[in-house]
Amino acid sequence: MRFAIALALEKAGFKAIGTTSWGIANTLGFSDGELIDFDQHVSIIRGQTV
Numbered sequence: 001m002r003f004a005i006a007l008a009l010e011k012a013g014f015k016a017i018g019t020t021s022w023g024i025a026n027t028l029g030f031s032d033g034e035l036i037d038f039d040q041h042v043s044i045i046r047g048q049t050v
Contacts, residue, residue, distance in 0.1 A: 019045055 009017055022032040024044055030036060 006017060021041075024041060025032045025036055028036065
């Protein structure tokens, strides 16, 4: 379902979709506050939209 939503937003013309840094950090057991390596963060976000 989440992939369908991302595709619908893309087809509607959105250039970007915001993510929650807290949500990503929390799923990895971190508190929010830039404790996750940037490349790892981007990799996680890309995995959500594939």
